[in-house]
Amino acid sequence: MTDITTTPVTDETVTQQSPVQNDKVQNDKLLISVSLAVVFAVVMMLIFNPDQVQAAGKTAFAALTNTFGSFIQLFAFASVCTMLYIAVSRYGTIKLGEGQPEYSNMSWLFMFICAGLGSATMYWAFMEWAYYYNGIGLNIEGQSNEALRTSLSYVMFHWGITPWAIYGLASITMAYHFHVNRAKGLNLSSLMVSILGMKEDSTASRVMGRSLDLIFLFATFGGLILTTTVTVNTVSTGFAELFGMENTFAIKAILLALITLTFTLSSYIGIAEGLQKIAHAACGMCFVFAVFVLVLGDTGFIVDFFVNSLGLTLSNFVEMSLFTDATNDGTFNKDWTVFYWLYWFTYTPAVAIFVTRISKGRTIRQVVLGLIAGGCGGCWFFFGALTGYSVDAMVDGVVNAPALLNSATGDIAVAQLIANLPFGTILSVFYFVLMMLFLASHLDATAFTVAAVSTKNLKQGQDPTRELRVFWCVMLSLLPLAMLYINASLDTLKTAVTLTAAPFVVVLMLCMYGLKKFLSNHKFDDCSEK
Numbered sequence: 286m287t288d289i290t291t292t293p294v295t296d297e298t299v300t301q302q303s304p305v306q307n308d309k310v311q312n313d314k315l316l317i318s319v320s321l322a323v324v325f326a327v328v329m330m331l332i333f334n335p336d337q338v339q340a341a342g343k344t345a346f347a348a349l350t351n352t353f354g355s356f357i358q359l360f361a362f363a364s365v366c367t368m369l370y371i372a373v374s375r376y377g378t379i380k381l382g383e384g385q386p387e388y389s390n391m392s393w394l395f396m397f398i399c400a401g402l403g404s405a406t407m408y409w410a411f412m413e414w415a416y417y418y419n420g421i422g423l424n425i426e427g428q429s430n431e432a433l434r435t436s437l438s439y440v441m442f443h444w445g446i447t448p449w450a451i452y453g454l455a456s457i458t459m460a461y462h463f464h465v466n467r468a469k470g471l472n473l474s475s476l477m478v479s480i481l482g483m484k485e486d487s488t489a490s491r492v493m494g495r496s497l498d499l500i501f502l503f504a505t506f507g508g509l510i511l512t513t514t515v516t517v518n519t520v521s522t523g524f525a526e527l528f529g530m531e532n533t534f535a536i537k538a539i540l541l542a543l544i545t546l547t548f549t550l551s552s553y554i555g556i557a558e559g560l561q562k563i564a565h566a567a568c569g570m571c572f573v574f575a576v577f578v579l580v581l582g583d584t585g586f587i588v589d590f591f592v593n594s595l596g597l598t599l600s601n602f603v604e605m606s607l608f609t610d611a612t613n614d615g616t617f618n619k620d621w622t623v624f625y626w627l628y629w630f631t632y633t634p635a636v637a638i639f640v641t642r643i644s645k646g647r648t649i650r651q652v653v654l655g656l657i658a659g660g661c662g663g664c665w666f667f668f669g670a671l672t673g674y675s676v677d678a679m680v681d682g683v684v685n686a687p688a689l690l691n692s693a694t695g696d697i698a699v700a701q702l703i704a705n706l707p708f709g710t711i712l713s714v715f716y717f718v719l720m721m722l723f724l725a726s727h728l729d730a731t732a733f734t735v736a737a738v739s740t741k742n743l744k745q746g747q748d749p750t751r752e753l754r755v756f757w758c759v760m761l762s763l764l765p766l767a768m769l770y771i772n773a774s775l776d777t778l779k780t781a782v783t784l785t786a787a788p789f790v791v792v793l794m795l796c797m798y799g800l801k802k803f804l805s806n807h808k809f810d811d812c813s814e815k
Contacts, residue, residue, distance in 0.1 A: 310740050310741070310748075310749060310750060311740065311741045312739065312740055312741070312749075312750065312753055313498075313739045313740060313741050315495075316495070316498055316499065316502070316738075316739045317739050317753075317756075319499065320499075320502055320503075320739070320760070321760070323503070324506070324760055324763055324764060327764060327767070328763050328764060328767045331764075331767040331768065331770070331771055331773075332767060332770065332771070335771035335773075339771075339773065339774065339776075339777045342776075342777055342780035342781070342784070343776060343777075343780065345780065345784055346776070346779065346780040346783050346784070347619075349783055349784065349787060350616075350619035350620075350623050350624075350783065351619065353787070353790070354609070354618065354619045354623040355609055356790075357623050357626050357627065357790060358606060358607060358609070358618065358622060358623065358626070359607070360790065360793070360794065361447050361450075361451060361606065361626045362447070362603075362606040362607060363797070364447070364450045364451050364453075364454045364793075364797070365446060365447055365450040365606070367450075367454060367797065367800075368450040368453045368454060368457075368653050369450075369653075371457070371649060371650075371653065371800075371804070372649070372650050372653040372654060373650075375809070376649060376804050376807070377648060377649050377650030377653070378648055378649075378650065379461070379465070379648060379649045379804075379807060379809075380646065380647070380648050381457075381460045381461065381464040381465060381641075381644055381645060381646070381647055381648065381649065381652070382460075382464030382465070382645035382646055383646070384645070384646050385646050386644070386645065386646040386647055387643070387645060387646065388643060393643060393644075393647075393655060393659075394655055394658065394659040395568075395659070396639075396643055396659070397640075397655055397656055397658075397659030397660045397663070398568065398659045398660065398662070398663030399564075399565065399568040399663075400636060400639070400660060401444070401449075401659075401660045401661075401663050401664045402568055402571050402663065402664070402667065402723075403512065403723050403724075403727055404512060404515075404516040404720045404721075404723035404724040404727065405511065405512040405515045405516055406664075406667070407519075407571070407671075407716065407719070407720050407723070408515050408516070408519045408695070408696075408699060408720075409440075409668075410667055410668045410670075410671035410672060411671050411672070411675050411686070411695075411698070411699045411702055412675070412686060412690070412695040412698060412699060413440045413443075413668075413672070414436035414437050414439075414440050414672045414675065414676060414686075415436075415675070415686040415687040415689075415690050415695070415698070416621075416690065417432070417435075417436045417439050417440070417621070418432050418433055418436045418687045419687050419690060419691065420617060421435060421436065421439060421617060422439065422605070422608050422610065422615070422617040422618055422621075422622070423435065423601065423604065423605070423608055424610065424613065424615075428687065433676065434593070434597070435594075435597060436672075436676070437590060437591070437594035437668070437669070437672050437673070437676065438594040438595075438597035438598040438601065439598075439605065439621075440594075440668055440672055441594055441595065441598045441665055441668065441669075442598050442601075442602070442605045443621065443622065443625045444661075444664040444665070444668060445598065445661050445664070445665065446602070446657060446661055447606065447626070448625070448626070448629040449656045449657050449660045449661045450653075450656075450657070451626070451629055451630070451633060451793065452629070452632075452633060452636045452637070452640070452656055452660070453652065453653050453656045453657075454793065454796055454797060454800065455633040455634070455636070455637035455793060455796050456636060456637045456640035456641060456644075456652060456656070457649055457652055457653070457800060458476065458480075458637070458796040458797075458799050458800040458803070459471070459476055459637040459638060459640075459641045459796075460637075460640065460641040460644055460652065461649075461800070461803045461804075462475070462476050462479055462799075462803070463641050464641070464645055465803070465807075466479065466803070471638055471641060471642070472638070473497050473501065473634050473637075473792070474490070474493065474494035474497050474498075476796075476799065477493060477497065477792070477795060478490045478493070478494075479799070480795055480796075480798065480799030480802065481493075481795070497792070498738050498739070500788045500789065500792070501634055501738060502735060502738065502739070503785045504630070504631040504785045504786050504788070504789060505631065505731060505734075505735060506761070506764060506781075506785060507631060507781045507782045507783075507784065507785025507786060508628065508631035508632065508782060508785070508786070509728070509731060509761055509764075509765065510764050510765055510768060510778060510781045510782070511628070511778040511779065511781065511782050512724070512727070513541070513724060513728070513761075513762070513765035514765045514768045514769060514773065514778055515778070516720050516721075516723075516724045517537050517540050517541050517544075517724075517765065517769060518537065518694075518696050518769070519695075519696045519699055519717075519720060520540055520717045520720050520721055521536045521537045521540050521696075522694065522696035522697055522699070522700055523696070523699065523700045523703075523713060523716070523717045524536070524540075524717060526697070526700040526701070526704070527700075527704075527710065527713055527714070534769060534770060534772075537769045538766065538769065538770075540721070541762060541765065541766055541769065542762075543721075544721055544724055544725050544728065545728070545758060545759070545761075545762045547725045547729075548725045548726070548728045548729035548732060548758055549732075549755055549758040549759070551725075551729045553751050553754065553755050563722055563726060564722070564723065564726035564727070564730075567719055567722050567723050567726070570715075570719055571667060571719065572663075572666070572667065574712070574715065574716060574719065575666065575667050575670040575671060576670070577706075577712065578670050578671055578674050578706065579670040579673075579674075581706050581707045581708075582670075582673070582674040582677060582706070583674075583677045583681075586673065586677045586680075587669070587670060587673030587674055587677065588673075590669075590672075590673045590676060590677075591665075591669035591670075591673055594669070595665070605622075608622075620779075623783075624779050624782065624783055627782060627783050627786040627787065627789075627790075628782045628786065630786045630789040630790065630793065631782065631785065631786045631789065633789060633792075633793065634789075634792075635734065640652065640656070674702070674706075675698075675702055678702055678705065683705050684698060684701045684702050684705055686698040686702065689701070700713065703716055728758070728761055728762075729758075731761060732754055732757045732758045732761055733748075733749070733754060735757045735761070736749035736750075736753045736754045736756075736757050737749050739753065739757075740753065764781075768781075
């Protein structure tokens with residue numbers, strides 16, 4: 286899934302450059318205490334009652350997706366329709382802030398491309414299609430030729446237009462609020478106060494702000510549990526395969542400790558800027574890796590399979606968006622489509638703030654098209670190359686990824702797929718080190734963001750304390766460590782995402798309402814877009 290590996294963005298409009306040192310910042314002890322208590326309780330339950338916790342999580346996942354799954358699918362589809370309408374309508378000409386854009390078109394688009402890539406993305410690009418081949422939607426029989434033909438198209442659907450439209454909904458609402466309405470704060474609570482017409486200093490607005498902070502923290506934990514656990518499992522399996530070792534919990538714990546130490550040192554001694562440069566370089570190296578796979582694999586098959594899948598994605602887009610399989614009591618849409626929309630929801634606040642910061646001087650139409658062209662296009666290219674190679678490996682009888690999912694794990698399939706490429710050993714080391722770099726930079730940015738949210742009255746230019754950043758570095762590693770210890774299933778990891786992301790549905794609904802409110806009251810004669 287998407288990892289925001291750019292400069293850390295927070296709910297308090299802070300940066301890591303030129304910190305203000307005059308005013309002493311104060312930690313939000315209540316927010317920290319509640320978070321610590323919840324994390325500690327969950328870790329203890331996972332360690333001492335893993336089976337019961339996973340069973341309860343499975344029940345909760347089913348209850349949530351059965352009750353709200355169709356609504357979430359409708360909302361996601363409505364987000365696409367809203368963004369497309371705004372892009373082609375008169376509202377698309379509205380300029381978000383005065384002056385010229387700060388970044389060139391290519392630099393700006395590359396930032397969106399980077400926002401869609403990350404450590405977990407590198408696993409899903411090889412393996413997601415295999416899950417779908419074993420059991421897919423649209424009433425297609427699993428493990429059939431039609432399932433194989435449709436597998437990449439569903440991957441492209443889940444990483445394509447819809448999630449980037451969801452990002453666009455939150456981003457344009459935030460950008461209009463900040464650049465056009467000239468709001469003082471670039472944060473989620475300020476946006477909600479404006480949408481709901483509350484007084485900024487009222488008790489209601491303070492309670493809502495605190496509630497949003499908690500929702501944001503827990504959603505961040507939910508998203509990181511999946512990203513971190515999948516990444517560490519994949520890297521540990523890869524190194525175990527390379528060096529002929531047994532893939533034990535100890536190896537996974539050591540890897541997670543090394544990654545944690547890296548981003549903890551970054552947070553404490555201030556090398557975050559260097560890590561962010563590494564993260565940007567990692568984005569470029571991701572595409573270099575994809576090009577290697579494209580060239581070293583069966584290029585003709587990979588390109589043909591991608592083009593065919595693109596056609597299926599576009600021609601079946603509406604049906605994929607609204608497919609529920611109600612008559613057959615199927616669960617594919619709940620297990621994957623609803624899960625993915627909720628997973629993308631967890632990143633929307635950070636992405637909205639990030640897009641707002643880099644899009645001053647752009648029009649709404651440019652932002653919508655930029656997100657789809659940059660974010661969606663980048664993901665499709667990366668997935669097209671790696672998934673196409675993985676499918677070709679099964680067709681040629683080299684590595685059967687779907688069979689390995691059933692008999693072993695997806696991590697082993699990834700290791701074997703890379704090993705079977707020319708220069709397999711070199712590419713394997715490159716791939717697994719790249720995953721670790723992505724994860725370290727992402728966790729570093731997240732630790733800074735979470736520390737900023739849990740600091741009271743943090744002013745623009747101020748940093749949260751080093752001690753608080755280190756505290757969150759450790760906290761962000763505890764839940765993934767517990768998941769690794771109990772060898773949690775993918776269903777358990779998906780449950781963590783689903784339960785923590787669900788409250789963001791309300792936030793995004795308010796964004797849609799707020800955007801309509803802002804645009805309906807917009808005075809074109811007073812703005813520079815004319």
